[in-house]
Amino acid sequence: MTAVRLALPLVLVAALLPGLAEACPTCLSSPYGDRSYTWAQVGLLLMPFLVAMVVGAILAWSFRWRPRLPSMVARVWNRTAHLKETT
Amino acid sequence: MSPLVVEAPPRPRRANGHVPPPLPPTGGDDDPDFTPRRPRLDNVRLAMLFFLSAEVMFFAGLVSAFLVLRNAAPVWPPPFQPRLPVAVTGFNTAVLLASSVAVAAAMRARRGGDGAALTRRLGLAATLGAVFLVIQGYEWVRLVEFGLTVGSGAYGATFYTLIGTHAAHVLGALVWLTVTLALAARGRFLDGRTGPLRACAIYWHFVVLLWPVLYVAVYLA
Numbered sequence: 001m002t003a004v005r006l007a008l009p010l011v012l013v014a015a016l017l018p019g020l021a022e023a024c025p026t027c028l029s030s031p032y033g034d035r036s037y038t039w040a041q042v043g044l045l046l047m048p049f050l051v052a053m054v055v056g057a058i059l060a061w062s063f064r065w066r067p068r069l070p071s072m073v074a075r076v077w078n079r080t081a082h083l084k085e086t087t
Numbered sequence: 088m089s090p091l092v093v094e095a096p097p098r099p100r101r102a103n104g105h106v107p108p109p110l111p112p113t114g115g116d117d118d119p120d121f122t123p124r125r126p127r128l129d130n131v132r133l134a135m136l137f138f139l140s141a142e143v144m145f146f147a148g149l150v151s152a153f154l155v156l157r158n159a160a161p162v163w164p165p166p167f168q169p170r171l172p173v174a175v176t177g178f179n180t181a182v183l184l185a186s187s188v189a190v191a192a193a194m195r196a197r198r199g200g201d202g203a204a205l206t207r208r209l210g211l212a213a214t215l216g217a218v219f220l221v222i223q224g225y226e227w228v229r230l231v232e233f234g235l236t237v238g239s240g241a242y243g244a245t246f247y248t249l250i251g252t253h254a255a256h257v258l259g260a261l262v263w264l265t266v267t268l269a270l271a272a273r274g275r276f277l278d279g280r281t282g283p284l285r286a287c288a289i290y291w292h293f294v295v296l297l298w299p300v301l302y303v304a305v306y307l308a
Contacts, residue, residue: 038154040150040151040152040154040158044148047143063127
């Protein structure tokens with residue numbers, strides 16, 4: 001148990017140490033010498049977060065969570081609803 | 088004195104299929120307006136949500152690999168390679184989108200309790216899906232005849248991998264839709280137990296809506 005307590009911070013520090021990022025072999029062999037990220041790579045990196053946000057939004061909507069509308073939009077919305085009720 | 092043997096009460100066997108939860112025990116104050124509360128998000132939608140999330144990641148990986156390889160190439164399409172049939176595939180895209188409309192119409196018919204219209208519209212959607220696959224197969228035969236194969240470098244490999252994976256998904260969805268159609272023709276789904284139908288419809292819409300993204304990325308861009 002003591003060894004685990006000692007090892008855990010070391011593992012965390014090792015994981016958080018900055019490392020040198022190398023481009024993939026395709027980018028390295030690019031005729032233009034472009035070794036930076038492209039939009040395809042950035043898009044793939046962001047995709048899990050986008051998917052998680054969509055799943056979270058669907059779950060939140062299913063559990064009746066609604067975003068609070070700005071006051072002006074809410075006023076117009078309520079007035080429209082009132083007109084619908086009376087006509 | 089013999090030892091006392093206590094046997095566990097028999098556990099009811101779980102039946103296959105949808106088993107509605109038992110109603111709460113009624114006391115002396117029955118509410119005539121009481122209706123059992125529906126779940127906020129039913130199991131079918133939740134399962135399809137997570138399944139389709141995995142599918143989105145899978146296709147995002149394939150599209151990303153395609154775009155990385157494409158950006159790395161000095162000329163795309165490579166010289167002496169056949170061009171992709173944009174017009175025919177555009178027509179095919181319309182066919183696939185029409186099948187999605189037919190599935191949506193079938194779901195409307197189910198809500199209205201019209202079993203005949205449900206079967207008819209599911210049949211139309213399955214036919215349109217089959218037409219899509221036939222046209223795509225014809226395209227592939229022509230492209231192979233023109234010399235575009237999986238071994239034709241990154242151009243052929245990424246094309247057949249990406250488009251072939253989608254075609255395999257359409258084929259799987261078509262089999263699922265055909266089974267659902269057979270069940271609908273036997274009168275299922277009109278009694279309110281619509282889980283398999285809804286799951287099939289969600290998957291079909293996903294496969295259809297994915298195609299325009301691939302069409303733009305692979306054929307048009």
